[in-house]
Amino acid sequence: MPNAKPKIVLYWHRTDLRLHDSPALQAALSLNPTTFIPIWTWDPHYVYKSRVGPNRWSFLLESQKTLSNSYSKLNPRQQLWLIREAPQSKDEDAYARERDGVVVKLAEEAGVEVIVKSGRTLFDVDEIVRKNGGKPTMSMAQIQKAVEKIGSGVPERPIDAPTSIPDPLTRDEMDLKGVKHDGGGGGGGMGSESNSGTDMNADHRSTTDKQYAGIMGPGNDFGVPTLEEIGINPAEVQTPHRGGETVALELLAGYIEDEEYIGRFEKPNTSPAAFEPQSTTLLSPHLHFGTLSVRKFWWDVQDVMERRKKEKKSNASIPTNLPGQLLFREMYFAAHAAVGESFCRTYGNPMVxxxxxxxxxxxxxxxxxxxxxxxxxxxxxxxxxVWFLRWKEGRTGFPWIDALMRQLKQEGWIHHLGRHSVACFLTRGGCYVSWERGAEVFEEMLIDHETACNIGNWMWLSCTAFFSQFYRCYSPIAFGKKWDPEGNLIRRYCPELAKFDKKYIYEPWRAPIANQRKWACRVTGDGSSSTNEDGKIYPKPMFDFDERRTICLDAMKNAYHVGLHGNDKELKDGSWRKAFGLDEDGKRPKKKQKT
Known part of the structure; x- marks a missing residue:
């Protein structure tokens, strides 16, 4: 009997850096391949044209190393094979969706069968969009109604991780050194010789960028890059949060053991000032990179809640409980899928x-x-x-805002109510700066950055979509005091204020000069310097908050009255300026002084 024809399966990882509950991996292995090659493409688009700071790079690399080690444990000849080249499981990001189409078309033209599976969300977001009449999901009621039409609103149960993995090709067969290599084609870090164009992450690269030295990587072994290879100094990584499937599953198991926490969890009642430990699960970066299956998260929580229900114990309800938070994630993903690429900005976006x-x-x-x-x-x-840059750098002169922004920069994460505070402050509650600037900063700094969720939340907090109660404004003083009257978060992330009495910790500029000297920190300047002849300094507030809040509220009222949206012709022809009473240069007329 002749030997059966070898069956080679190439499995493309991206936002599914795990073995457990991977529908695409299960589908790949169900083909009974004689040769199996799990790859991850080190795509120049994400390397150079997406904003990524050192903390998220580190989290990604740790997640890739964990997955590669997991493959090796199942089969010593296996690993995660990283290809340094462009062109994935089915992805909902606009760029990735477009790229998927190109890749599938090329593969099919070459006679390769392509199988696509969704594994990033609870439900297939394209199906959610169809069930919502082809429109973006704009509320919890809409997402619940849509998913109710898909399996009665209950996601499929997670599947087990494989217990064995077939061999890859031999090392000689995997050798791609002779394959034509584009050399990245993205940006170019400091000293990069193989790339040209804009590198949005150049500021984070302190050494030569070697990641595209060859299609197989600098070591010709398809290995996971090091931070040094991508030009980043490991000392720049400050986040205490670790990546990888092992870490994710251990974290989830720890929370599941605490049935009271799972059953009674309500997001708005968790403290933005809590640290070591934080008050929420901090599983969001694992959901983003797919080191944790969102279906496993859902079902592990749901099983606890069902058990509590049978025992007559109370459970929190949607939307504030944990399943509700996962549905918010689905809502944003489906809205993004419905609108497409313009979802990520105002211009051309019909919903904003x-x-x-x-x-x-x-x-x-x-x-x-x-x-x-x-x-x-x-x-x-x-x-x-200037206000925008001071906000980004955590030197606004408002300690609550500055502490949160410094926590974000150092750790790559802040609590969702902290995100609310800084987003409101930048947009409708102080600076009146476009939400798109804030979304870009979050894209760069967050380890859990998810395009759909980040953009959706910034629209929500700026009251440009999803939420419209712009008069509900977060005070950078009163809101922090509510959660943290002692100012512990401020003392942690603004250490120059550590000795200030709690009476002044949220408004240090009100402290008498003698007290400021006593507490070894003067409140002066704009924060561009951290010391002067008197010792440590902390900046004065960059504006009068009450005055700015009034100005912002009046402007928001006017904008709602004008009633323009992102796809209106006035944005394309520039006539929106006239509608808002601006001059030809886009300047606001100066108000006449009262006499």
């Missing part, structure tokens, strides 16, 4: 209200024809630009 923010994004056309590496937004106000 247009507000006359400072530092508006340039149109895609202007960016395409603009100077390479130039600003992606208009600086209509030098003052607003």
């Amino acid at each position: 209200r247009f507000i006359d923010w400072h530092l508006q994004s340039k149109s895609p056309e202007d960016i395409a024809h603009g100077e390479e590496g130039g600003k992606l937004y208009e600086v209509d106000s030098d003052e607003a630009e």
Whole structure:
């Protein structure tokens, strides 16, 4: 009897860096391959054209190493094979969805059978969109109604991890050194020789970028890159949060053991000021990279809640409980899928209200024809630009805001109510700066950055979509005091204020000079320097918050009255300025002084 024809299966990992509950992996192995090659493409688009800081790079690399080791444990000849080249499980990001289509078309033209499975969300988001009439899901009621039509609103049970993995090709057969290599084609870090164009992460690269030295990697072994290979100094990684499937499953198991925590969890009742440990699960980065299956998370929680229900114990309910939080994630993913690429900005987005923010994004056309590496937004106000940069760097002079922004930069994560505080402050509650600027900063710094959720939350907090009660404004003083009257979060992340009495910890500029000297920190300047002749310094507030809140509220009322949206013609022809009473240069008329 002749030997059966070898069956080679190439399995493409991206946002599913795990073995447990992987529908695509199960489908691949069910083909009974004689040769199995699990790969991850080190795509230049994400390397150079997506904002990624050192903390998220580290989390990704740890997750890849864990997965590669897991493959090796099942089969010593196996690993996660990293290809340094462009072109994945089915993905809902706009760029990735477009790329998937190209890859599938090329594969089919080459006679390769392509199997696509969804494993990133509880339900297939395209199906959610169809069940919602082809429209973006804009509320919890809409997402619940849509998923109710898919398996009665209950996701499929998770599947087990495989217990064995077939061999890959031999090392000689896997040798791709002779294959034509584009050399990344993305940006180019410091000293990069193989790339050209814009590198959005160049500021984080302190050494030569070697990651595209060859299609098999610098060691010709398809290995997981090191931070040094991508030009990042490991000392820049400050997050205490570790990546990988092993860590994710251990974290989840620890929470599941605490049935009271799982059953009574309500997101709005968790403290944004808690650290070591934080008040929420911090499983979101694991959901993003797929080191934890969202279906396993859902069902492990659901099983606890069902058990409590049978025991007559109370459970929190949707939307504030844990399943409700996962449904919010589905809502944003489905909205993104329905709108497409324009979901990530105001321009061309039919669902987002247009507000006359400072530092508006340039149109895609202007960016395409603009100077390479130039600003992606208009600086209509030098003052607003300064406010934005001080906000980003955690030196606004408002300790609650600064502590949260410094925590974000150091650790790559802040509590969702902390995100609410800093987002409201930047947009409708202080600076009146475009939410798109804030979303870009979060994209860079968050280890749990998920495009759909990040953009959706910024729209929500800026009251441009999903939420419209713009008069509900977070105070950078009163809100922090509510959760942390002692100011412990501030003392942790703004250590120069550690000795201040709690009476002044949220408003240190009100402390008498004698007390400031006593507590070894003067409140002066703009925070561009951390010391002076008197010792440590902390910046003065960059504006009067009560005054700015009033200005922002009045402007929001006017913007809602004007009633423009992102896809209106006034945005394309520039006539929106006239609708908002701006001059030809986009400047706001100066108010006459009262006499």
